[in-house]
Amino acid sequence: MQQDFLNELAELALGSRLKRMSERMLASTSDVYQEFSMNINPKWFTLMALLDVKDSNKQVLTIVEASNLLGLSQPALSQFSKQLQNEKLIKIVIDQSDSRKRVLSLTPKGRVRVQEMKPIWDAVQQAAVDLCTEHNNDFYRSLLKLEKSFSSESLLTRTRRYLDQTAIQAQVMIKPFEPALAHHFETINKEWIDDMFVLETIDKQVLEDPQSHIINQGGKIWFAEHPTLGIVGTCAFWNKGDNSFELTKMGVLKSARGLKVGEILLQHVLDEAKSLGIKKLFLLTNAKCESAIHLYEKNGFIHDNTIMQDYGQNYARCNVAMLYTGLITDVTMPLPKQ
Amino acid sequence: MQQDFLNELAELALGSRLKRMSERMLASTSDVYQEFSMNINPKWFTLMALLDVKDSNKQVLTIVEASNLLGLSQPALSQFSKQLQNEKLIKIVIDQSDSRKRVLSLTPKGRVRVQEMKPIWDAVQQAAVDLCTEHNNDFYRSLLKLEKSFSSESLLTRTRRYLDQTAIQAQVMIKPFEPALAHHFETINKEWIDDMFVLETIDKQVLEDPQSHIINQGGKIWFAEHPTLGIVGTCAFWNKGDNSFELTKMGVLKSARGLKVGEILLQHVLDEAKSLGIKKLFLLTNAKCESAIHLYEKNGFIHDNTIMQDYGQNYARCNVAMLYTGLITDVTMPLPKQ
């Protein structure tokens, strides 16, 4: 037996490695079914187990529901259900209130089969725990963490951070508001607000009609356009009267992370603030948004409690207020430290 | 977005979970290549990387070698090579000294492509490390441990331990030596000796011809036959003269672990020892063989240093000697504690 080249590639080959491991694992469980001559296809396992749970809770299950719960495609579940129906292990009936839906449920034969399999499932479960915890390991927990990390940010956007993207960044264009781009204002901001907080009513109104809520009130909106990804970022100045503005609704699509779009966008709008002769520019945010706050700090914003007192009530989620110090204004304003 | 039912199944769905994770991972790396418009199929990655290493070490690579090093099937590598040849990234030539072999190597174009990809590989590597270590995790190491655990014993044989197999165990038959079964004596013992130690010359001779080395010398050999798996275990008595025997070459195939074949076999041969009127039965082994020693202890063997002094020199690997206490013999022999 030769060596394993994937070891040399280390984390770089993580995907291939996981694939290989999952194939071995699934082959092994398939062996288990075969050894105990369960006339069952291992790929049906998750669906059977899910139907069993639904069955004992007297709930029903449709194909799309199953595909969401199991993380498989809808055609996959469509196929599995048909196969299980052919084996007379489940029955598929058309939903009464919505004739598009197919309601899946175990047949009596299916229920018996599930009961026969349960001791085997238990044994596999114990054997898997064995495998996961051997050599002082805790593989299962480690995998859960990886899943969490992966869903919080994919490998693609993480990769961007480690690549020199200067050339592409130079091609990111900042565009002023135009009605045709208004929908991007909504989708981009919804993505991150939904992700971190709950959309407040005031948000919804502004996002759905930025024209009347921001532009027509003397505010400004900009968009960041990436050469291949399209509009990926946005940001607004909300007119608070007396030549004061709130920097708000600044967001960059998840799919464009790692490209420093936020930085380019912020630097652009701060330059605009200067050339527009704005007197006061501030923002409200939440301590949760660490990386955003770091970006603001890096670009001349300082924490300021008087702002919090004056405007902080507008949003439930705000507990951080910041003031921009890069404007040429009266000398009572503090200047950023060099 | 609905919940994830795989969470409810916990370790039981480990295979499906790994599969899902590997698919996401590979899709993400595929996105990376696409974003940086590398005209390359992600599935070729491991082969390209391997060819690059071989190239810079001025070594060559054949298809079977590649499939071993990468843990993929030979047809897979056969296909990949053809595809890479069509892309003019590698060239395939017939080996001069063995015309069955195909020698793979990078073309100049292939070398250029690899160099173009290297910065991306580096970035992906760093991003993957990121992913693996986030939230105080160490996923990569945990996966390596799992691979080790899995290759030391598969899920199937681990599962057996947690299932009630009384019925099947009752069907395990113990058969005496017959020439037609002699090859099992070699394969079964070779498996575990190769795995734990190095085959000594004395082993080889005995294993290759048990008839003349054991049977014709007044010794005994038995085989354990499983109803579906066939001959899975063996064990011998080596005649040391003066009605004394060494229990030796006891082994059970890896693929039959967890079925308690060893226990059934040992109990059978100890019964035979009694009915044959044997005066002294001992064995030599190594402290590494913990589970075997535990089995011997459970069945009436005790540790005995005089045996070690008398016979221990025969094998380099022996550092544990045990004596069977279940024989009806003179009263100077110690009896097992109840």
Add this chain to the structure above:
DNA sequence: ACTTATTATATAAGTGGTTATGTAAAATGC
């Protein structure tokens, strides 16, 4: 009310492998 968009499903085609099998060359056994 009438178009328009969305949702649930089925079907077809594609993908990235696998196992099974065939063929020729080389190695081994006697």
Add this chain to the structure above:
DNA sequence: GCATTTTACATAACCACTTATATAATAAGT
């Protein structure tokens, strides 16, 4: 030295899904 076994590879068939697409039913927008 010749038959037998093993090895290297190619090809075919299969597998467990996937994506893409079509169709019908329902919901939403005006």
